[in-house]
Amino acid sequence: MSKLAIEAVSRTFAGVHGGPPTRALEPTSLAVEDNDFICILGPSGCGKSTLLRIVAGLDEPTSGRVLLDGAPVGGPGPDRGMVFQSYTLFPWLTVRQNICFGLRERGVPQAEQDRVAAHFVARVGLGGFEGHYPKMLSGGMQQRTALARALANDPKILLLDEPFGALDNQTRALMQELLLGIWEADRKTVLFVTHDIDEAIFMANRVAVMSARPGRIKSDVRIDLPHPRHYTVKTTPEFSAYKARLTEEIRAESIKAATMSL
Amino acid sequence: MKPLKPIGSKAGIALGVAFFLLFFLVWSVVTLGGFVSKTFLADPFTMLESGWRLLTVHGFHKDIGITVWRVVGGFVIAAALGVPLGIAMGAYKPIEAFFEPFVSFARYLPASAFIPLLILWAGIGEMQKLMVIFIGSFFQIVLMVAVTVGATRRDLVEAAYTLGAGNSGVVRRVLLPSSAPDIAETLRLVLGWAWTYVIVAELIGASSGIGHMITDSQALLDTGQIIFGIVVIGVIGLVSDYVFKLWNRRLFPWRLA
Ligand SMILES: Nc1ncnc2c1ncn2[C@@H]1O[C@H](COP(=O)(O)OP(=O)(O)OP(=O)(O)O)[C@@H](O)[C@H]1O
Numbered sequence: 001m002s003k004l005a006i007e008a009v010s011r012t013f014a015g016v017h018g019g020p021p022t023r024a025l026e027p028t029s030l031a032v033e034d035n036d037f038i039c040i041l042g043p044s045g046c047g048k049s050t051l052l053r054i055v056a057g058l059d060e061p062t063s064g065r066v067l068l069d070g071a072p073v074g075g076p077g078p079d080r081g082m083v084f085q086s087y088t089l090f091p092w093l094t095v096r097q098n099i100c101f102g103l104r105e106r107g108v109p110q111a112e113q114d115r116v117a118a119h120f121v122a123r124v125g126l127g128g129f130e131g132h133y134p135k136m137l138s139g140g141m142q143q144r145t146a147l148a149r150a151l152a153n154d155p156k157i158l159l160l161d162e163p164f165g166a167l168d169n170q171t172r173a174l175m176q177e178l179l180l181g182i183w184e185a186d187r188k189t190v191l192f193v194t195h196d197i198d199e200a201i202f203m204a205n206r207v208a209v210m211s212a213r214p215g216r217i218k219s220d221v222r223i224d225l226p227h228p229r230h231y232t233v234k235t236t237p238e239f240s241a242y243k244a245r246l247t248e249e250i251r252a253e254s255i256k257a258a259t260m261s262l
Numbered sequence: 263m264k265p266l267k268p269i270g271s272k273a274g275i276a277l278g279v280a281f282f283l284l285f286f287l288v289w290s291v292v293t294l295g296g297f298v299s300k301t302f303l304a305d306p307f308t309m310l311e312s313g314w315r316l317l318t319v320h321g322f323h324k325d326i327g328i329t330v331w332r333v334v335g336g337f338v339i340a341a342a343l344g345v346p347l348g349i350a351m352g353a354y355k356p357i358e359a360f361f362e363p364f365v366s367f368a369r370y371l372p373a374s375a376f377i378p379l380l381i382l383w384a385g386i387g388e389m390q391k392l393m394v395i396f397i398g399s400f401f402q403i404v405l406m407v408a409v410t411v412g413a414t415r416r417d418l419v420e421a422a423y424t425l426g427a428g429n430s431g432v433v434r435r436v437l438l439p440s441s442a443p444d445i446a447e448t449l450r451l452v453l454g455w456a457w458t459y460v461i462v463a464e465l466i467g468a469s470s471g472i473g474h475m476i477t478d479s480q481a482l483l484d485t486g487q488i489i490f491g492i493v494v495i496g497v498i499g500l501v502s503d504y505v506f507k508l509w510n511r512r513l514f515p516w517r518l519a
């Protein structure tokens with residue numbers, strides 16, 4: 001049985017002011033196995049966020065269903081940790097308190113909370129910043145905290161919606177290595193949305209390419225690059241071959257998306 | 263000058279004090295220079311002298327105490343009832359749909375227009391003063407708090423749900439803390455308005471209080487006392503505002519960081 005099964009999930013948004021409804025997602029299916037690191041790659045506006053939000057339970061599919069460990073997903077819950085595209089740390093909580101948010105909600109004893117927080121603060125390299133408020137952190141540090149906050153809950157699956165999209169290239173590369181390192185060590189199941197081809201190949205063991213809006217998964221590419229992956233893998237011929245192939249697939253979709261919106 | 267560039271706290275205080283000095287200077291020139299008749303506008307020194315007499319001979323401090331007590335009393339009652347109702351309305355849309363139209367209507371009822379009616383109901387005692395302040399403050403607080411809570415960032419609410427928070431957890435741990443600074447700011451604003459209501463109430467019907475002293479002074483043509491009364495209100499307002507601001511800053515350090 002798959003860890004996560006997305007079964008013919010579609011989503012249509014009602015039209016604004018009596019306008020025509022927006023078909024954001026065609027019926028889409030995807031089976032995520034335990035320990036998979038799947039990147040969903042697609043042009044802007046193809047419904048990647050919509051799909052992820054449905055998996056998270058923050059939005060409801062117009063048709064189809066999502067199963068986690070065989071049980072249908074009703075609403076949002078701590079078994080699916082989410083890192084958002086925008087900065088969503090609680091500004092009134094310090095880094096440590098943000099990381100402990102879910103634990104506190106579950107009534108975990110304070111000592112245990114402190115232990116978990118210390119572990120993940122070290123894990124994402126934020127030692128010395130535990131007492132800082134989000135406003136005092138750089139964008140990269142905020143997303144690392146958000147990652148630690150999701151991981152501290154020990155979710156069954158980690159959902160990430162272009163978490164590094166707003167970061168500069170160097171910071172983004174470091175964050176990718178950080179996340180990949182955590183995945184290689186802890187063997188989490190990850191669903192990662194991005195429009196960055198390099199990012200997808202570097203981290204994923206499977207890349208699901210989505211078509212232009214209305215989106216659906218048009219191909220599922222297995223990435224057979226050895227682990228642990230070092231950033232130097234980006235300069236290997238294998239990497240380039242994957243890149244050439246995915247670029248071609250994405251390009252066709254981006255052109256479609258661009259001409260459609262003209 | 264560079265837009266939005268902050269200035270040091272010392273320079274800020276100096277500039278603020280400078281305007282007060284300028285104000286007193288102009289006032290002194292206009293009155294002592296004989297440009298305005300003494301009957302209509304007392305000069306600053308006469309004003310201070312009248313004030314001193316008010317405090318030492320006529321026991322004006324008791325009037326100040328009474329007025330402060332009325333403002334604080336009416337305001338605390340309005341806040342104690344208005345803030346929870348506002349939070350409930352902001353958080354739960356059916357509650358908002360139930361109360362919002364009426365509160366919006368009631369908000370435009372001028373508190374001062376109720377004074378004659380309230381005098382009929384409650385006389386000119388303390389109850390009437392508290393009611394004026396309550397009517398003037400309560401509906402404003404309710405609406406402003408409801409708007410603040412309702413405007414909580416949706417992405418923070420969603421983040422809380424994905425972290426395992428339930429509905430009450432979202433209210434307690436997201437809606438409340440995220441709107442707390444703006445609620446405090448609302449209260450600061452409304453407290454300022456409460457001051458105008460109490461004075462109007464005291465001007466119309468009262469046997470004590472700053473407003474009562476002002477009407478008495480009008481009968482005696484003592485503009486020095488009137489102005490002193492007005493200045494006292496201003497000073498109390500300034501101090502309470504400052505204390506409120508300081509308190510808010512202390513309470514919500516994450517806002518400034
Ligand atoms: N709440 C909504 N109401 C109406 N339409 C929506 C809503 N949310 C998304 N859409 C539409 O659904 C489509 C897909 O949106 P979505 O946010 O999933 O795209 P995306 O792939 O995440 O894009 P990006 O890479 O730019 O983030 C878009 O055309 C958008 O206009």
Ligand SMILES: [Mg+2]
Pocket residue numbers: 048049050085161162
């Ligand atoms: Mg998106």
